[in-house]
Amino acid sequence: MSSVKVVVTGLGATTPLGGDAASTWSAMLAGRSGVRALTEDWAADLPARIAAKAAVDPSEVLERVQMRRMDRTQQFALIAAREAWAAAGSPEVEPERLGVAVSSGIGGINTTLNQYDIFKEKGWRRVSPFTVPMLMPNGPAATVELEFKARAGAHTTVSACSSGSEAIGYGIDMIRSGRADVVIAGGTEAALHPLNLAAFASMRALSTRNDEPERASRPFDKNRDGFVMGEGAGIVILERAEYAAARGATVYAVAAGVGYSSDAFDLVAPDPNGGAAAARHALADAGLEPSDIRHVNAHATSTPTGDISETEGIRMALGDAADDVAVTATKSMTGHLLGGAGAVESIAAILALRDGKVPPTANLDDIDDGVVVDVVRGEPRVLPEGRIAALNNSFGFGGHNVVLAFSRA
């Protein structure tokens, strides 16, 4: 356990549920789905013709010229970072003490594929000179670094669908190790390209509930049949607690700790031991007991094997204390934001602690018999008063497990 306390002083998000953190959060509490039918011609022959597009397109927010030099992943990250920075009161931190940790699971794949189309059709001279800075996975971190003049280091931790949570973990460690006083941390993804939908469909990973888009993402439900791709970003402002207190910043939650593990089991299939190990490491890192944890924002993507395995891991890590934990899967509403998921779900866990309310898991009509934890359904669940804590689980293809622990301020 570190002697340096890290707090969260700002939140920002642009998701399939809303163009900011507040609208995303209120939609989650209302159990609203952001999944819609894909009506584009290119989707017509795909087995999965549904997705969770960003509720507010970046073109509604950013200037045109700025837009065309950024991949959509960068656009989302910048929008969310601006919101989080403003929410934190735009701290007047020295550039040398401001860090960035912003990740994406795939990076600027739309740019890669679109520019390859241009290359094939029109030749190399028509390929945009901005292609490289737009496609590089560290592009969103660089965009944020430039915007806020951060000179303590800008980092991109890539671990598929745990990338966003890993970035927040990296940010916590930047502050603990003394490298920075403030870190802009989170994740972003914009991968709704026909090839990506085809590639995930080829793995049989996507829901094909095309006739009921809003009902398609249904973690823990018996009739779940895969995840729904989403897009967007989440950003948090992490800050050394003493620094935040000195400037009178509002604290949303304590970023109490992070735990990592890797399964060494299978490239894509989950192992409950891995998630459990990461959760134990997070508790130890945060100095928390299982009984402190009253809420888990599950990774639960709505795939047949992953959701059950995760609930087993939660019980392995928390033991009997798991009986008092309200588990939810906000991907039932946002879809799966891949590298953005861990960051958006961290924001949901932080706001659940702040407001004392856990959003319900949508579409949970008939809970799977293999679920061994208490999943919130129907209405939001009220959390107890006091200094409770929450975990945010994020797991990625490759067997990457990241668990973040947040506690009440």
Next chain:
Amino acid sequence: MAMSEQEILSGLGEIVNEIAGVPADEVTPEKSFVDDLDIDSLSMVEIAVAAQDKFGVEIPDDQLKNLKTVKDVINFIQA
């Protein structure tokens, strides 16, 4: 038929506005792309390619670095 300076200037204004967001009426002959219009090197490459499409005149890379002002580009296209 060669285009007039005014026609080229007007076309360049549209290109610079599209690529760099500079208002077209600020694109006047004496302006330097880098110092006055705040255009970076990657955007200059885009402008050169767009100018080639619009005016049918190829601007080789070794010439591009010599084209400092809007007037330089107009002269190159007219030459």
